[in-house]
Amino acid sequence: MTVDRTAVIRRKPPEDVLDLRCDVCIVGSGAAGAAAAIEAGRLGRRVVLVDGAPAVGGQATGAIIDTFCGFYSVGPKPELLTYGIAEELVRDLTADGAMARIDGRRNTIILYYRNQALQRWIENALVGAGVQVLTGALVRKVEMEGRILRRVLATTRYGEVAIQANTFIDASGDAALAWAAGLSVQEPASETIYGSQNGIVSRVNVAALAAIGGPEEIKRRVVAKASSYGLERHDAFVYVLPDTDQLLVNMTHIATPLDPLGASRMVIEGHEQFDVAFAFLKAEFPDVFRDAIVDRYGQPGVRQTRWIKGRYQLTIGDVRAGTRFDDAVARCAWGVELHNKPSVVHWEGFPAGHVHYVPFRSMVHDDADNLLAAGRCIDADVLALSSVRVMGPCIAMGIAAAHAADIAGGDLVSQIDTRTLQQRIAANIGQASVGLTTP
Numbered sequence: 001m002t003v004d005r006t007a008v009i010r011r012k013p014p015e016d017v018l019d020l021r022c023d024v025c026i027v028g029s030g031a032a033g034a035a036a037a038i039e040a041g042r043l044g045r046r047v048v049l050v051d052g053a054p055a056v057g058g059q060a061t062g063a064i065i066d067t068f069c070g071f072y073s074v075g076p077k078p079e080l081l082t083y084g085i086a087e088e089l090v091r092d093l094t095a096d097g098a099m100a101r102i103d104g105r106r107n108t109i110i111l112y113y114r115n116q117a118l119q120r121w122i123e124n125a126l127v128g129a130g131v132q133v134l135t136g137a138l139v140r141k142v143e144m145e146g147r148i149l150r151r152v153l154a155t156t157r158y159g160e161v162a163i164q165a166n167t168f169i170d171a172s173g174d175a176a177l178a179w180a181a182g183l184s185v186q187e188p189a190s191e192t193i194y195g196s197q198n199g200i201v202s203r204v205n206v207a208a209l210a211a212i213g214g215p216e217e218i219k220r221r222v223v224a225k226a227s228s229y230g231l232e233r234h235d236a237f238v239y240v241l242p243d244t245d246q247l248l249v250n251m252t253h254i255a256t257p258l259d260p261l262g263a264s265r266m267v268i269e270g271h272e273q274f275d276v277a278f279a280f281l282k283a284e285f286p287d288v289f290r291d292a293i294v295d296r297y298g299q300p301g302v303r304q305t306r307w308i309k310g311r312y313q314l315t316i317g318d319v320r321a322g323t324r325f326d327d328a329v330a331r332c333a334w335g336v337e338l339h340n341k342p343s344v345v346h347w348e349g350f351p352a353g354h355v356h357y358v359p360f361r362s363m364v365h366d367d368a369d370n371l372l373a374a375g376r377c378i379d380a381d382v383l384a385l386s387s388v389r390v391m392g393p394c395i396a397m398g399i400a401a402a403h404a405a406d407i408a409g410g411d412l413v414s415q416i417d418t419r420t421l422q423q424r425i426a427a428n429i430g431q432a433s434v435g436l437t438t439p
Ligand SMILES: Cc1cc2nc3c(=O)[nH]c(=O)nc-3n(C[C@H](O)[C@H](O)[C@H](O)COP(=O)(O)OP(=O)(O)OC[C@H]3O[C@@H](n4cnc5c(N)ncnc54)[C@H](O)[C@@H]3O)c2cc1C
Pocket: 027, 028, 029, 030, 031, 032, 033, 050, 051, 052, 053, 057, 058, 059, 060, 063, 065, 066, 067, 068, 069, 070, 137, 138, 139, 171, 172, 173, 174, 176, 177, 195, 196, 197, 198, 250, 300, 301, 302, 303, 374, 375, 376, 377, 389, 390, 391, 392, 394
């Protein structure tokens, strides 16, 4: 065999910036950003989707969440609340055996999904919609002209990228785009909102677990004995992944600071807390966990940190009253789920038939004319956000943001006619019984 062993010498060119131009630039590829990108691409728009992580999917695929909440209404006969991409996901993942319904919990339907199947679905849908995906790219700087965002500069391992767009969508979860642009953002004034370090424990004796009463018994035992084991959180959300010997463990509460050192500490602290939870499981349920191992830790799960200053702040009063806004663009019936104490979770469920809405104004940045937010960084007070941040409404907001950008075309997204937007997404706000149709 002959091998050419010669090498070439290269040096980085002085001006090494990759310039991208598009109609819509979206930062964040989680439930909200991926939905926005797929929808905008399908509408024929040139889309660049930027994410700092190495692969798309955000927390939906990275943080070992593995269940969709907020897709259905509450009550004895829950109905789908978000159509289009959400409906396709349910159809396709169910057909592939990668989704299962969890009926009855929280008085609604929760959907288990197989993580890798969701990630591949998103990747295929992005490619099919012609979206330019830019992963491993952290937003570094935003160039503004008055109230208009002109260019986003991002850094990757492989060089700098500049993205020029008509409309920008901040789906970063932490309002990272608005923050980098120097625009107003909001943080809880005094509350700490905790995230969780989720993970998978495998080699669980599932039959032995069923014999003692299943995950419910684990929850009961956590409530009774958490303190004696040094567990920060005194409740638990655990379940066996369908057809496996794996247990998804959501038993920790970690602070999720937005400074570089704090964010790094959060990862190690999350793993430490997870290990304490694992030790608890092994000690309390030796027959179930004798051979068990910590299979994997997810990325730290971050619930609520920083959000935009929108034109309107969705309030807990709006959520409880089910206020039907003139510019409603997404809806949800998931309860108020605030993680503002290390030990317990504040849960406030709603009665059958209750639905609450997200107004478009909560997605429009107050200081800019071509910047929308979608997902867990829209403008809502801490209690209201703790409901609408689940993935059903995040997808609905992404879809709405894409249509808003499409309607705006080269004009300002802040000025669009919201009636036109609502006609396009009628199914997602309960104005039509048919599925969302792309014009
Ligand atoms: C532990 C936990 C359990 C949960 N359980 C459920 C559940 O069972 N069901 C449910 O529906 N919801 C659940 N939620 C809520 C839900 O998962 C999130 O609120 C939702 O996924 C948020 O989606 P998003 O698209 O807004 O943001 P994210 O999924 O957070 O995506 C944001 C993306 O932006 C990227 N990004 C951020 N900053 C930058 C930057 N500067 N440059 C480039 N990219 C950047 C990130 O890499 C990330 O991919 C849970 C949340 C947590 C933390």
